[in-house]
Amino acid sequence: MGELLSVREVGKTYTGAKGQQVTALADVDLDVAEGEVVALIGPSGCGKSTLLRMIAGLDGAFDGELTWTKPPRPGKDIGFVFQEPALLPWRSVERNVSLGLEALRDNSSEARQRVRDLLELVGLADFAQCFPKELSGGMRQRAAIARALAYDPRILLMDEPFGALDAITRDRLHDDLLRIWEATRKTIILVTHSVEEATYLADRVAVMSARPGRIKAVHHVPLDRDRDPSTRRLPQFAEFAGMLRQELE
Amino acid sequence: MRSASLGALSLLAGVGLWWLVAVVFAIPAYRLPTPGAVASHALALAGEGALTLHIQQTLAEVVQGVLLGSTLGVVVAVVFVRMPVAERLLMPVIVVAQVTPKISIAPLIVLWLGLGIGSKIALIALVSFYPVLVNMVTRLRSMPQGVEDLVRLLRLGPLARLVKIDLPYALPAVALGLRLGVLAGVTAAVIGEFIGAEAGLGYLERQAAENDDIRLVMISLGMLCLVAWVLYAVVGLVERRVNDRFGGQSA
Ligand SMILES: Nc1ncnc2c1ncn2[C@@H]1O[C@H](COP(=O)(O)OP(=O)(O)OP(=O)(O)O)[C@@H](O)[C@H]1O
Ligand SMILES: [Mg+2]
Numbered sequence A: 001m002g003e004l005l006s007v008r009e010v011g012k013t014y015t016g017a018k019g020q021q022v023t024a025l026a027d028v029d030l031d032v033a034e035g036e037v038v039a040l041i042g043p044s045g046c047g048k049s050t051l052l053r054m055i056a057g058l059d060g061a062f063d064g065e066l067t068w069t070k071p072p073r074p075g076k077d078i079g080f081v082f083q084e085p086a087l088l089p090w091r092s093v094e095r096n097v098s099l100g101l102e103a104l105r106d107n108s109s110e111a112r113q114r115v116r117d118l119l120e121l122v123g124l125a126d127f128a129q130c131f132p133k134e135l136s137g138g139m140r141q142r143a144a145i146a147r148a149l150a151y152d153p154r155i156l157l158m159d160e161p162f163g164a165l166d167a168i169t170r171d172r173l174h175d176d177l178l179r180i181w182e183a184t185r186k187t188i189i190l191v192t193h194s195v196e197e198a199t200y201l202a203d204r205v206a207v208m209s210a211r212p213g214r215i216k217a218v219h220h221v222p223l224d225r226d227r228d229p230s231t232r233r234l235p236q237f238a239e240f241a242g243m244l245r246q247e248l249e
Numbered sequence B: 001m002r003s004a005s006l007g008a009l010s011l012l013a014g015v016g017l018w019w020l021v022a023v024v025f026a027i028p029a030y031r032l033p034t035p036g037a038v039a040s041h042a043l044a045l046a047g048e049g050a051l052t053l054h055i056q057q058t059l060a061e062v063v064q065g066v067l068l069g070s071t072l073g074v075v076v077a078v079v080f081v082r083m084p085v086a087e088r089l090l091m092p093v094i095v096v097a098q099v100t101p102k103i104s105i106a107p108l109i110v111l112w113l114g115l116g117i118g119s120k121i122a123l124i125a126l127v128s129f130y131p132v133l134v135n136m137v138t139r140l141r142s143m144p145q146g147v148e149d150l151v152r153l154l155r156l157g158p159l160a161r162l163v164k165i166d167l168p169y170a171l172p173a174v175a176l177g178l179r180l181g182v183l184a185g186v187t188a189a190v191i192g193e194f195i196g197a198e199a200g201l202g203y204l205e206r207q208a209a210e211n212d213d214i215r216l217v218m219i220s221l222g223m224l225c226l227v228a229w230v231l232y233a234v235v236g237l238v239e240r241r242v243n244d245r246f247g248g249q250s251a
Helices: A048-055 A093-097 A099-103 A109-121 A137-149 A167-184 A195-201 A229-233 A235-248 B002-024 B035-048 B052-082 B084-099 B102-113 B117-141 B145-153 B158-195 B201-210 B214-246
Strands: A003-015 A021-033 A037-041 A063-068 A078-081 A155-159 A187-192 A204-209 A214-220
Touching: A003 A048, A021 A048, A021 A187, A021 A214, A037 A048, A037 A195, A048 A155, A048 A187, A078 A137, A078 B145, A093 A099, A093 A109, A093 A137, A099 A109, A099 B158, A109 A137, A137 A155, A137 A167, A167 A195, A187 A195, A195 A229, A195 A235, A204 A235, A214 A235, A229 A235, B002 B035, B035 B214, B052 B084, B052 B117, B052 B158, B052 B201, B052 B214, B084 B117, B102 B117, B102 B158, B117 B158, B145 B158, B158 B201, B158 B214, B201 B214
Parallel strands: A037 A187, A037 A204, A078 A155, A155 A187
Antiparallel strands: A003 A021, A003 A063, A204 A214
């Protein structure tokens, strides 16, 4: 796996409404290899969303350097699942999911089939013509996941994508994400609060600390890449998750 | 529909009171005609078709003026949000035009554009432009960060962004501005017709007042009330539809 992205000494200072300075990130170093799944965990407010938005190119005002070996093509290569679903209320679920394809002017039949497959994958096939307000919070989040995948981006950035879901749906989507990853080897950076989620999905886990946000440690997950629900019962799984939990405290 | 029947009831009560006052205090008909006298006169006039022209005129003025004003409001709002410099340059002028009493601007517009429909349309456009502009600018400025991010992530071009995101997102604000604009528009129409016109309900009312025809004054007034109410109700209905589909935050 070749290097894809290197984050060097990145810092971010917000100026608050009253002019006070908030250092959201300081001296963040992180390397991401092509095809790797990296989880970012850390306490609320430690700058996870800030870092992810920088990587996506949504926030250019920061210190330090972000270097890509193969820069993502704008509008094509990055799929982003935002912390809030941010669906457009006037578009049906299907038309929300296909927004990225519309932006690329891709209305091929493969693209349409892809949207249907993704809706099937996230369990919203029967709700394709519904509007967001007719969906539950978890269903909206699943629609947002499908939207991020619709144009088949090489890199998938996910900001707490499974936070609003019930345990069963969450576990199912974890396995779906693993399957998608196996089939496509996308590079995935996943922000999460759950040490189990990080352990189950990631190759490496970056643990962040708050105020100012820094990367405290990066751990390799000591598990085989072939994972399935039985993986959760392995002693190494519990051990690693326990170690992460301690590190967060 | 309880509220509708309640409204009708209170309206009826009002008319009843009017009747009672006119009869009990024996007020002369040139001061306060009874509702019956006004109604029968209105029916007679309507039978001759003497009211149709004026109702049509006022309606045409308000509809065209509000359409022109709100279209301008939408265009200017988009320009302001995309180019804040334009807002800083033009907003002071717009605010001055808005705080100046319309009744004092009306004679100028009538002098410039004449007694015909043009001057009324201009005046109505002037008053209905502002609520659409202000509401739309506010709404566009409060677009959720997630939607903003999505637009940038997908690299939507300026036109695609306008059509796919900005306009649909702003529709509820446009509808609200339109409802306020219609109310202001009817008032502006009457002002314009008072100042100088050849037709319209305001013109009719003014003529009637000059001829001491209190029944016709009341009829014109009632018709104006009806026209305003119908327009307001129609726009309100549209607004509810729009809010249903386009409203709410992007959840
Ligand atoms: N637009 C902004 N203006 C000012 N401060 C901001 C802004 N966005 C974020 N911050 C600050 O930056 C810090 C990091 O925010 P960020 O949203 O990245 O945290 P997070 O790790 O994603 O938290 P959470 O887990 O709660 O989502 C916070 O302290 C927050 O107050
Ligand atoms: Mg966050």
